[in-house]
Amino acid sequence: MIKGQVISGRFGEIIVRQKSDSELELGELLVADSNNGKILLQVFDLIYGSQISQQNLELISGMKLEEGNNLEFMEPHLRNYKLALLKNLITINANNAISSKNLPNFFSEVREVTKEDLGFLTKPTSPLLIGNLRSGTKDMNFPVYLPGDKVFSHHILITGTTGKGKSVLMSNLIWDTVDKEYCALLVLDPHDEYYGRNKIGLKDHPTKKVVYYSTQNVPTGERTLKINLKEVKPEHLSFMEFSPPQNQAMNAYHRKFKKEWIESVILEKPLNVEFNEATLAVMKRRLMFLLDLDFDDNQLFCNGIFDIKAGETTIPDICSELEKGGTVIIDTSNFSGQAELLIGSLVASEILRRYKRHKIQGTLKDKPVVSVVLEEAPRVLGKEVLEKGSNVFSTIAREGRKFKVGLVAITQLPSLIPRVILANMNTKIILGTEMNSERQAIIESAAQDLSADGRAIASLDKGEAIVSSNFARFALPVHIPFFDEEVKKLVKEKGFKQSFEGVKLG
Ligand SMILES: Nc1ncnc2c1ncn2[C@@H]1O[C@H](COP(=O)(O)OP(=O)(O)OP(=O)(O)O)[C@@H](O)[C@H]1O
Ligand SMILES: [Mg+2]
Structure with a gap:
């Protein structure tokens, strides 16, 4: 479907006139054909245009507002219109994607993107499903994968204002990796929200492979957390x-x-x-x-x-589980933040030690990448904390990738994390962020140039994200599926009924 026509502008700021019967949105993906192939474009701003001078427009509206004169425009769809500012994302040439270096042809038409245009977004080895490609607010029902082994070892930052869906996204990522051998996750869960004691959660994964440690009312079959002094x-x-x-x-x-x-x-x-x-x-x-x-x-x-007595094998047990590619969730909701970080620190130090040894012995290539999931990451990666000395998490952020140990840092306040560390987090999943200072911190350290996307990031709704990654060809707009709904759907489709015993599905 034709949505508009290129009329002027410059590289990175192509001006398109919107066709009167279509509606362009911020973040929408469009395709223009050029001599070098198809150019994938994205709307980053919208403005009005008119053939009638500003003065005359003001006069006409005055007559309508003040005197009730209902003047009609002649051929209104030709005289008044909307303009969209577009930036190049990538050039597609027969399913090969290359960096965009040229403008679409002058006066060329831009059309809606279709799934056929996206053949270059292939499924990598060790695929990590992030969500579906999104064009503006529209879910394109086209899954977006990143190379999970690289993405996890080079650290992920998940950021967004409270309530925008960071935990829902994280649940999806954990779910996707539970049965994958290439990676292991250690999840420190201060809100006890991932396992899903009383709601849908990771316990419902059909493989039943999630290992859960808790301190109170430990569900049958799961483990009590005790650590030896x-x-x-x-x-x-x-x-x-x-x-x-x-x-x-x-x-x-x-x-x-x-x-x-x-x-x-x-x-x-x-x-x-x-x-x-x-x-x-x-x-x-x-x-x-x-x-x-x-x-x-x-x-x-x-x-x-x-x-003093119990818990001698807890840390080695957790590490062995991780070395096998397992998923370990530790419910830390019952103790202080510092105790939570101490446990994280104990496991992370031990796994880093083991992986350093694997590297020396040449056995690291057979091991899964281990990633530590941290909520409210500035508690250990914040500027203030790090000024007083480094810790195992900052060590992982700086050099963990050499040993296949990574971090997934979740925060609403990325600006509290020093720039060197932000820049080291090679994949950023950005959810709606209204605060300008927070957006700035992400934009300045993103893998792609997001300088024109401030408005788009501010207006992201729940479940909408932009993924900027060294392992993606352009900043990918994605829609994050709603975890609870998806898992319920799976149950219906595949009949994972027995895994939901005791859970109300309505
Ligand atoms: N992808 C999504 N699709 C639909 N609804 C969503 C999605 N993500 C989040 N929501 C809705 O928003 C609510 C809050 O999401 P979530 O708990 O993930 O936010 P959060 O960013 O982790 O917040 P906080 O910073 O407080 O931890 C969810 O309970 C759900 O109702
Ligand atoms: Mg959360």
Whole structure:
């Protein structure tokens, strides 16, 4: 269907007159034919045009508004119209996509994009399904895949204002990877929303391969989270703000008492070096609070997930599951954010250690890429935190890709993350973002030039996204399927009935 005609402009700002009986939208995809093949274009702005001078238009509207004169335009569809500003996305030549370097022919018609035009968007090996291609608000029912192994090891940023669908998108991504061998996900879930205790969730995946750790009312067949205190080392606490003397004291305890260092801190066992009493007292208090420990009558009590006796194999178990390509969800909703990050830190450090060894031994190529999913990522990747020192998550962001370990950082506030780290997140899935400062942070660090897309990003609705990736030829507009609906549909179609026992599907 013809939607308009190229009338003027320049590269990156092609002006098209809209055909009066069609309607162009922000973000809409259009195709123009040129000597070099088809050019895929996208609308980034819309304005009015008229053959009648501004002064006359103002006069005519005044007569209508003030005096009730209902003057009619002669041939209104010819005289008044809408103009769209378009940018080149890519040139398509017989199913090959090449970077666009030329303008469509002058006066050429632009038409709606069709599935036939999109043959160049092929399914890569290790496909990761992101959603369907979207033209403006229209779902084109054409699945968009990215090369999952590369995308996960080079980090993903999922960003958008609250309620725009970050968690729904993440559920889709997890669902897609559960039965894939090329990747493993460790999901730290502070809202306990991914497993789906009382609603549809990852537990309903037909493969039943998701491993779930929780602390309270653990569903049958799933695991109780307990971690042995011996697993914790001072380095795992680097995401917390300890003063240099406190850090030195922790290291001194660790050197002297090895795996019993935390117990020794709490029981105030003497060190060979003298530390200020206040330093030791603050360190002890913070460790007790973080690890939920109590001390009474020269005895240590463990109230939370960290334990003196239990949980010795938890971290190795989780890591082995990940090395097999599994999906591990840890419900961290019941404890403090810092305890959640400590667990993440413990697992991430261990997996990074194992993968570094695999690299040296030459066995890394047989291992799945492991990705750590972090909600509210600025807690560990924020400028303020990182100014005080690096942590395992920032180490992964900087060098994890060499060892096939990646991050999926979810946040509403990407501007809090330093630019070097943002630039290292090679795939950004951008959901609706109204705040200009946040948009700017994403646009400045995106893989494609999104400088003209500020308005489009601000106006993205729930479930609409733009994917900018080093592994995509252009910034892909996508529609994210609604997880709950899709899973319900699957049940109906494929009869995964038994996996929904006890879940109300209406
Ligand atoms: N792709 C989608 N299609 C239809 N509705 C959606 C979609 N994504 C999200 N929604 C709706 O928006 C609601 C909020 O989505 P979600 O919880 O994913 O937002 P969020 O970005 O994670 O928010 P927060 O920042 O608060 O965590 C969902 O419960 C759902 O009703
Ligand atoms: Mg969310």
